[in-house]
Amino acid sequence: MKYDVIVIGGGASGLMAAYSAASHAAAAGNPLRVCVLEKMPRPGRKIMITGKGRCNFTNVKDWSAFSAHIRAGAQFVRPAWRSFPPERVIEFFESAGMPTVVERGDRAFPASYHSTDVVDTLVRECLGVGVIIQTEAEVAGVEISRLASLARNDRAEAAGAGEGSSDLENAILPKHFCNGSESPSPAGAASSNFTIHLSDGTTHNAKKLIIATGGLSYPGTGSTGDGFTWAKAIGHTVTPLFPSLTALVPKGYKTEASAAQFKHHIPRETPLSEYGTQLCGVSLKNIGVNLLIQGTVTDEEFGDIDFTDGGIEGPIGFQLSRKAVKAMVNGSKVAMTLDLKPGVPLTDLTVRIKELWEEIGRDRRSQHMREKERCRVLLGKLLPRELIPGFISAHPEIITLERRGRADTKVWVNLVSIAKALKEWRFDLEGFVGWERAVVTAGGVSTDEIVPKTMASRLVPGLCFCGEALDLDADTGGYNLQLAFCTGWLAGQSVV
Ligand SMILES: Cc1cc2nc3c(=O)[nH]c(=O)nc-3n(C[C@H](O)[C@H](O)[C@H](O)COP(=O)(O)OP(=O)(O)OC[C@H]3O[C@@H](n4cnc5c(N)ncnc54)[C@H](O)[C@@H]3O)c2cc1C
Structure with missing residues (x-):
């Protein structure tokens, strides 16, 4: 089939690109044949699982x-953002019949809170302007085709970079289809610049190509x-790719035997250790979180984290994950410390803990309790109950055993250690959950080689x-x- 525009990938960006191409062309009185090629049985699969x-x-x-909030490419993306800012995105969906709501943190959702509405709206709008999906x-x-590669070679030569042109002459690509010399499209004569080979053996031709494969x-x-x-x-540069917005795995959180098999990348399904099991399912709100790279605090955040079957997640966990993952991949030692009482200085907290301990000692209900039990009562006044087993496992120093004779031992509860542990619970990180569960991919096609005002490749005319x-x-x-x-x-x- 011949098309004016082919979009590869029917995700959020590809569907919007196809709609935009078809609707702008129609508005200019010059309708174009636009086709989205999506490998899954339905478009927008990832949108379905968002939020x-x-x-x-x-x-x-x-x-x-x-x-x-943009971690890479903020300056590059500014013209695109201005051309279609959030208000216009909302307007697009609303005028297409999907009511929206804006929640805490300026986050917009479909009013139904069903991601299917977003996909259905995008697909309906695309079909409405004649896009073939x-x-x-x-x-x-x-x-x-030759037409495009010659144009690019001319540009490269004009820029004094003629030596690099051979890459492009064989500008054919992966999964091992012919190269330019085997199957040239006659320069100047071809009506299509791009030939798209599908895995079922069919081909499509297009004058313009948009790669939106996520x-x-x-x-x-x-x-x-x-x-x-x-x-x-x-010939484009792809900057190093690594998972971002992913779970960070503390040392000892997963069973050692399985964690050791992987360097940094620890699959989500790796079984939890006893410590991981104690923490998994706990959510902590309004805590302080520091990220340490090679022992130096690089980030100080305040907010919420979740312990999951993957590791540390939640808004702050995710926010720090990009930097943490990048540092681990580069071989740095990375740790996180949690401050469970961010509003209270250590000295005040120590005083308060001593007061609580004395109150417990005076309470008749605790008269017959052992020290360890009293310690649990104390921790119950300081922490969410479900966090206590994990907290004790991580801080054995809070309870010490003194041997006074053969059969005489005394248990001490170290109140200062409890205060310190609450202010600085340390997690040395040994890895992260990889692509299988990372929310986004950091890295990608270098934005230095893309024109910010058009999203066009600087190397290949007609490609975006x-x-x-x-x-x-x-x-x-x-x-x-x-x-x-x-x-x-x-x-x-x-x-x-
Ligand atoms: C669990 C999860 C939750 C998220 N929640 C949110 C959220 O609430 N808000 C938010 O802003 N972002 C969220 N994101 C991120 C957001 O979903 C992505 O950044 C966004 O979908 C990227 O859109 P895209 O079109 O570039 O890529 P994708 O959505 O990944 O689309 C790429 C498409 O290309 C297709 N494709 C790939 N290769 C080929 C091929 N060879 N042939 C044909 N088709 C191909 C794929 O099948 C896919 O449909 C979330 C991501 C995840 C994983």
């Missing part, structure tokens, strides 16, 4: 507050990083990238989908 099925589809902060259409290779995270949704392979083969395939990522809170939507919107507009 725990509720889909936090954008964040309505203004640019200065929004951009503070072909599912179960796995792209296996992308071939750039990253590597949650491969079960179809995002398996295929676009990175093609981008590299074309958008969404998570680019070296762009942000915190949780609707930022990542906003980046996918606005880069998709701009890519679609610019190919027209």
Whole structure:
């Protein structure tokens, strides 16, 4: 089939790119044939699982507050964000019949809190402007015709970079389809610049190509990083890829035998140790969290974390995960400390703990209790109950045993140690949960090689990238989908 525009990937960015291309072309009185090729049986599989099925589809902060949450590519993405800011994303969905709500933290959701509404709306809008969505259409290779490669060579030579052109002449790509010399499209004569090979052996041709294949995270949704392979083969730089917004695994949290098999990447299904089992399921609110890299505090945050079957997650855990993962991958020692009483200085906390201990001692109900039991009562006044077993396991120093004779032992509860442990509970990190459960992919097609105002490749005319395939990522809170939507919107507009 021949198309004017082919979009590879029917995720958030690809669907928006296709809608944008088709609607801008129609508005200009020059309708185009636009096709989305999606390998999964249904488009938007990843959108379905976003926001725990509720889909936090954008964040309505203004640019200065929004951009503070972008971890890579903030300056690059600014023109795209301005071309399709959060208010316009909301307007798009509302005018398409999907009511929205904005919650705490400026996070926007469909009013139904069903992510299916977001996918259905996108698909309906695409079909409404004539976009063809072909599912179960796995792209296996992308071939750039002579027309495009010559144009690129001319540009490269004009820029004095002629030696690099041979890469492009064979600008064919992965999964081992022909190369340019085997199957050239006659320069100037071809009506298509791109030949797209599907894994079922069929091909499509297009004048313009948008690669919207996402990253590597949650491969079960179809995002398996295929676009990175093609981008590299074309000559684009792909910056180092690593999971972001993922669970961080403390030492001793998973069974040692299984954790030791993996260097840093510890699959989520690795069994929990006894310590991990004690902590898993506990959520901590309004605590202080410090990240230490090579012993130096690099980040100080305040907020909530969750202990899960993966490790440490939750808003603050995720927020720190990007830096932590990158540091671990680079071979640094990484640790986290939790301050469970962030509002109280250590000295005041120590005094308060001593007072509580005396109160417990005076309480008739504790008269017959052993020291260890009294210690639990004390901890119950300081911590959520479900955290106590894990806290005691992590801090054996809070209870010491003094041997006074053969059969005479005395148990001491170290109140100062309890105060210190509450202020600085340390977790040395040994790894992280990988692509199988990371929310986003950090790294991607280098934004230095993409024109920010169009999302067009600086290397290959007619080619655009958008969404998570680019070296762009942000915190949780609707930022990542906003980046996918606005880069998709701009890519679609610019190919027209
Ligand atoms: C569990 C989870 C929760 C999240 N929650 C939120 C949230 O609430 N808010 C938020 O802003 N962000 C959230 N995100 C992040 C957000 O979903 C992504 O950043 C966004 O979906 C990226 O969109 P994309 O279009 O670039 O890529 P994707 O959504 O990954 O889409 C890429 C598409 O390309 C297709 N594809 C890949 N290779 C091929 C090929 N060879 N041939 C054909 N098709 C191909 C894939 O099947 C896929 O459909 C979440 C992510 C996860 C994993």
